[in-house]
Amino acid sequence: MAATRLLLLAFLLLLLQAIAAASSDAAHLLAARSVLRDPTGALAGWGAGSGRGLPCRWARVSCANNSAAAVAGLDLSKLSLGDGFPAALCSLRSLEHLDLSANEFVGPLPACLAALPVLAHLNLAGNSFSGEVPPEWGAGFRSLLVLNLVQNLLSGEFPAFLANLTGLQEFSLAYNLFSPSPLPMKIGDLADLRVLFVANCSLNGTIPASIGKLKNLVNLDLSRNSIHGEIPRSIGNLSSLEQIELFANQLSGSIPVGFGGLKRLHSLDFSMNGLTGDIPEDMFAAPSLASVHMYQNNLSGHLPATLGTAQSLYDLRIFANQLSGPLPPEFGKNCPLMFLDTSDNGLSGPIPATLCASGKLKQLMLLDNEFEGAIPVELGQCRTLIRVRLSSNRLSGPVPLEFWGLPGVYLLELSGNALSGTVDPAIAGAKNLSKLLLQDNRFTGALPAKLGTLTNLQEFKASNNCFSGSLPPSLANLSLLDNLDLSHNSFSGEIPRDFGKLKQLSQLYLSDNHLSGDVPSELGDIIGMNTLDLSNNELSGQLPVQLQNLKLTHFNISYNKLSGTLPVLFNGLQYQESFLGNPGLCHGFCQSNGDPDAKGHNTIKLIVYIFIAAAIILLIGLAWFGYKCRLHKINASELDDGKSSWVLTSYHRVDFSERDIVNSLDESNVIGQGGAGKVYKAVVGPEGEAMAVKKLWPVGVASKRIDSFEAEVATLSKVRHRNIVKLACSITNTVCRLLVYEYMPNGSLGDMLHSAKRSILDWPMRYKIAVNAAEGLSYLHHDCEPPIVHRDVKSNNILLDAEYGAKVADFGVAKTIGDGPATMSVIAGSCGYIAPEYAYSLHVTEKSDIYSFGVVILELVTGMKPMAPEIGEMDLVTWVSANIAQNGLESVLDHTLSEAEQFKDEMCKVLKIALLCVLNIPKSRPPMRAVVKMLLEVKEENKPMLKLAPLSI
Incomplete structure (x- = not known):
């Protein structure tokens, strides 16, 4: 009986202790909630209802065995929580699991966490914690197994002291702003380590050989650092390894033997280094090896025979090396190959017929090698292919019939070979084809009319072949066609007049053929065309005056049989070499050949023409004068009656009338033109205030399909921020819509940065512009409800005021975001700025x-355009990444800046921020509030202010 009483007493005592602990933890949690910014109210239910004093019943809180005991777990991830770390959490003495990832916490990491006696799992990834890792952490954390600080703003030396936490199983500090430091030599002492994720941490030095002691390591990621030296052979001893990421470093020497013995190895990435020598023979012997990236190194020699017997390989990228010899003849037969890129090597021999034996091959890039022979017939049965690039090889013979009609292919590039035969009508089956590149081959015969059924085709190049016959009129059905190059062939007959329907065409090359007949006047309807080359043909007749409608940067119609008088616009110096070799074509008035009667007739004609021209000018002048008078009378009448047809809707106080604006819409005041309309400068009001007026194209105008009025008004009428361009008012009537903005005298950043005026923008100005633009975007993302996504961030949409302050502009495609990502029906954005996820999603x-903003920062730091001839087919992000990997951060800085050396450290810091913004994985990119904070911290003078008052932007 006494024993029973003792047991009951002990139970009651334990229950009281548990209740006391729960009550104490509840108080600590409420104290933590009180200092947190919780915009979504995710923690509003804490302490309410029947579970008022029982935290184990609260959302996101867990206790051991779900009892009413002390708090053991706290998962507050992805709740948009913000401000500094709540110190009250350090009082949860039974806490084992703390997850605050993917929030907006700022300020320093808390040293007090290291004193929690049983904390095993700590995840603070995806926040904006800054400063150094507390040294107390190296001496505490007696039970810590998982430490995740990925993607914060941590700085200072890489915390080598964390290698003292010998119980760690996951060590993840990737994507922080540490100063250059080596990987700790004692890293091999973490015997239980399974994950070592320290990518993009500014690590230098070599990979310590002691890393080979980590027998339990599953994931090794040291990518995007400045690690040099050789890959240690000891890595081949890590029998548990599944993933090795060493890309974008400065590694040298040869790849060691031994990777073939890693039975669990799934993916391996050594790309963008300086590795040399042969690929080891056993490299592809690892039975689970599925993905191998070794591109952009200096590897040489033949590919190992084990590649042909690889069992699991689906992704092989070895482009931009010095490899030679053939691909194994049975490559693809034994593995589920999906992606193969061997471009820019010296590989030779035939293309293996087995590449698509598994029926899964999607992307095949073999360009810039020495492959020879025919395209395998078997590839014509590879219905999974979506991207094919075989250019610049030695391929010959006809293209297999079925290969022309692969239904999923959007890029078919066969240029620069010795392929022959015809383009088969089976190409009608390639409904997804966007680019068809056949130039520099030996194709013959006529182009099939079926080409006109490829409604997605945007680029068709077939120059330097032996095509003949007429140009298919059906090509006029390709409404998306942007570039058509059929030059240097043997086409004959007339240019189809229906080509005038190709409204998206910007480049048309038909030179060096046997085309005859007139130049179609309908070509003058393609307003967006900037290149027209019809030279070296047999075209005759007069040059259509309608071609004067085009704003051509390249125009060549030399060496034809044109006659008559050249239209006035083409008498300028810029066209002086556009009409060579047309003896019947004359400038001004045609001259006679010494015939006195002809001279008399020409004199009479000249006098008649002069009188006609004078009469026309007089009539035009009278008509214009009459029009202006009528307009003035109508305006006066409307204003007197108070019934003006114009409706002005103001969003800020304005000191002008709609008539002041309308009367300024003169062509002499045009300051710009884009896809949405023309922009005028208007000086209005009693004080002569300058305004920018955007006159939108009328709705339904085919060549101006962007209609931005609703989006601009919906966005700019409700936003108020010093770094967002101010929309003063809108003015509309039944046929015209005007948007009136504050005037930005220094134009756009793009125009300033990529023109002769770039020398004006020194580094302090560029830094200021980056901060200003970031603050504007941060306001849109974080302070608008619902948040606003601009969708077309680029340097041309960042405008500069008189002091070179930056403001974000052009919200014609902006969207508000509600509870989740919005789905768009079309891709918005500009080439070179579009995020990679658009390739597979319109979310x-x-x-x-x-x-996109990261690309803008890269422009500011490098001085380069996002797409520029000097970087070839690469975009700016790819070019920067490749150059940094090979030559370091400083290699991409804009050295035309006179003060580049003085501000080198600042420029490198801003460059690192840009690289975070352009990460391929969207969730890895920092939020704009964090980008602002990082940019401000670049300047030393800003740091004390930021420490005293955490940003609330």
């Missing part, structure tokens, strides 16, 4: 803006 989030 829009603020992360796409962040990527």
